[in-house]
Structure formats: structure tokens, C-alpha cells
Amino acid sequence: MGRVTERRRVLRIRDGVVGHRADTLVAEEPLEIRLNGRPLAITMRTPGDDFALAVGFLVSEGVLASADDVASVVYCAGATADGHNTYNVVDVALAPGVPLPDIALERNVYTSSSCGLCGKASLDAVRTATRMPPLDPGIPRLTPELLSGLPDRLRAAQRVFDRTGGLHAAALFDGGGELLDVREDVGRHNAVDKLVGRALREGLLPLAGRVLMVSGRASFELVQKAVMAGIPVLAAVSAPSSLAVDLAAESGLTLVGFLRGSSMNVYAGESRFSFADTPEGARS
Template sequence: MGRVTERRRVLRIRDGAVSTRPDTLVAEEPLEIRLNGKPLAITMRTPGDDFALAAGFLVSEGVVGRAADVANIVYCAGATEDGSNTYNVVDVQLAPGVPLPDITLERNVYTTSSCGLCGKASLDAVRTTTRWPIADTPPVRVTPELLAVLPDRLRAAQRVFDRTGGLHAAGLFSPDGELLDLREDVGRHNAVDKLIGRGLQSGQLPLSRSILLVSGRASFELAQKAVMAGIPVLAAVSAPSSLAVDLAAETGLTLVGFLRGGSMNVYAGEQRLDLRARATAGAGT
């Protein structure tokens, strides 16, 4: 198994004083995901939870939706000249009867640690292929006060970030603000896939009674992953993209950006925010 962190020598300069010291860095390595033995995708990720990452990626692409859809996930041996296992190639075997998707590595299904595939065709595909339309899920109501405390709870649980300062985080919270799960990765979309994959493996999909919080911006890809997993609320500490807002508006996803302290912007799905307490307070002034 690959290491989450690595040590490197650095030249440190502080107020004119120069010294050398070891520094802890987050590891970044490629992961090739194969489907029934054929190459499907490559992503740059932080090693760890690789099976969950692969499973979550397949949920995001609409390939699987239940734990029973996956027969097995294994690391592929023989990835080096001596036949040893590098733990950088995983093969997902689908259960009998689960159709193979019309996507292969030859069609350039390649993701980096920072971006994914965007476009109007992608937006239309997400809206029409999600297994759990968010509008049909049980109602989830959240208050601005609850959302405001989530970034601090996420940050307090980021153990690897404390050592490296170089990881994105994705946290899954209950409607009451309880941290249900947290994953860290050099790629924000990988962290989300790891969360969703763990939900698939434990039979918890759709994640219709949860709030997804990400430590960076809310890209189209992250909104896509939330919708495909049935997550009704996506919050980010930074800005959303225009296409993420478009997707949220079309699918009913509640999208919150610039979540910092008691300040936030709600870009779509404001019907899930409980503003009664604030309305009452404002009426009394």
C-alpha cells in the first residue's frame, strides 16, 4: 500500500535565518482504474481508500448504484518489471448482469487531481441518468447557524492536513451537524469519490439524509457527484463555478458557497434552508 505522506529535505528561511530540515509532504501517485480488466480511467490521488475511490468514481459515472453491482475490487499484480504490486492499479469486476458503460480509456477518460469533465452534454447526462432524483428524496432542512459551524468541525478532523497543509477534505454530515465520515486527498474530487464509495460499500446509498462539505471550491464535477449519490446539500468554503450552479438549479441540489463563519451565499435550492428564526428576529427589530 502506498504511503499517505513522504519526507523530503527542504531549505528553510525564516526572518533571514537559513537552515535545512525534513518536511512532511502529502503523497501523490497515479491510480489506474480498470473495469472488468479493461482500462477505464486514471487519476492522480493520495494513496489510501483506493477501492472506495474506484467504487465512488463508478457511482459518479452512473455505472453502479448498489454494493451488489460490484463483484470484486482487487489490486492488479504485475504492474512492474519484477511482477510486484505497485498498488497503483485496481480492477473492478462488475456483478453478472450489470451492463458495461460506453466509456473506456481510449476515449480519454482521464482526470487530474484538480479538474474533471465539464460541458452542456455532461449537465444533461447527469440530470437524466441519476438513479435518485434529489427532488424525490425525503425533505432535509438546515439552518444557516448549523451550516456555519461545519467548516470548523471538518477542519478539526483533518489529521493528515495538520501534518502536511496540502490536502483537500470532503466531509459528510447529518442534518443535525454530526460528522459521519471524512476523507482527505490531494484531489478534491477524489476525496468525494472516497466518501461516496464507502457509502456504496456499506449499503447506504442514496445519501439522501446528508450534507456534503468540501474544503475548496464547488466545481461542476463535485456537484455532479453529489447529485449522482443522491446528496441534497453541497456546501463549499470557496466559490462555485457557473456550470455547478446550473446543474444545482436544474436538479434541485442546494448549493452553498463561500461558507465562512456566519457568512455564506446560497446559489440554488434555498428551499432547504430554514430561515424562520432569522425572519422572526428581523420582524422584531
């Protein structure tokens, strides 16, 4: 299988000193996702957790809701010229009776590592999905203190980032702030798909009462993936997009952006917050 990191020779210039050295880079390779043998999507990703990535992607598209929907997940023969498997093609076979969705019949999709799949079909998948339960508006109960500690916990768990400096991460926390899982990838949406896919394969969906923390910004695609996995809270260290805020408000998801230390903006779902420990006059 592909490697998570690769080494490249670079010319390094530091304070007027010039020299060559080996540098560690995050690996990026294409992954073709097939559904019942038919090509469905190609995403640029960091190799690893490919099966989880594939099924997590299908959760966000409204295709899968539980492990029982999956008959098998296998690598296909995406071979090189010398006949070796590239491990860059994954086929997900649906269990008998699971309907083949329109997205498999109408289109093939390319998603980049920086921007996941986004379009009318993705939006419709969220707005018309009936297989996922609605998000509980009161769970989990959040405090600013609980959320303020999540970025440091996420950063401390980023093992590959420490070697490359070029990797995004997504982490899943319980309602008390305990880290449950973390995945890294060159793309934020891929890291989330890997988290969700692992949860589906372990029979843990929907992820009620969980908090999803991501590096970078909060895009529409990430809100979509959280909602489809039943995650009620999405927190990001940077800004959300307008469509992300709209979808979060429409879906009942709590969306937090610019989460840095004790500062944060709550863009939707503030009903889950408790300010019992906030001093009088400290809120406006």
C-alpha cells in the first residue's frame, strides 16, 4: 500500500546558509471509489484507512447508514505497468436490498484534497435523508471551557503533522471532551470521512452526543458529513462559509468557528451551550 510520508531532496536556505537536505512530505495519491463495481468518485488523499474513507464518503452522500448496508469493501486491481496493485481503487458492494442511489447512476465525481464533493446532489442528500435520526438539540451540553481545550488535544494527537507540517486532522470527542479517535489526511474532508467510516464499520452510527473538531476552516462539506453521521457539534479553528452556517442552522447542528484558546464564535446551535459558570455581566 501507499506510504503516508515520502522523502524528497530540497535546497534549504536559512539565515544565509545554503545546503541540500532530505525533507519529509505528506503523501498524496488518487483514490477511486467504486460502488457495486461502478466508478463513482476520485479523491486525492493520504494513503491509509482507505476502506474507512470510502464508506465514510458514502455515509455523507446518504448511501450508507449502518454497517449492515455493506456487503464488502475490497481493493480492486488498479495495476501499474508491471502488474503490481497500486491500492488506489476501492470497491464498496452494497448488501442485498440496499438501493443503488442516483449518484451512482448519474455521475462520476472528482474531489480534490482541498475541497470535497459539493453540489446539488450533496445538498439534496442531506436535506432528503430519512435514514438518520434528527440531532438532539440538548445533547451534548457544551461550555466554553470544554471546547477551549479541544484544539490542543487535537494538535497533540497529530503524529504525521509533526513530521511533515502539511496535514489536516479531524478528531472525535465525547461530550466530556475525551478524545475518542483522530485521523489525518491531506484533505480535511478525507480525515472526516475516515473518522465516520471507522465508526460505521464498528457499528457506532449515529454519533449522537459527539463533538467533531477539525483543523482549518468549516466548509459546507464538513457540516454535511457531520449531519449525515449524526454528529451534533462541529468545531473548527478557522472560519466557516456562509453555506456551512446555513446548513448547520437548518439541520440543528452547533457550529463553532475561530476556536482558539478561550475565544470562539458560535454560528449556529447555541442552545447546546451552558453559561452557568460565566460571571454576571460577562455576557453581552
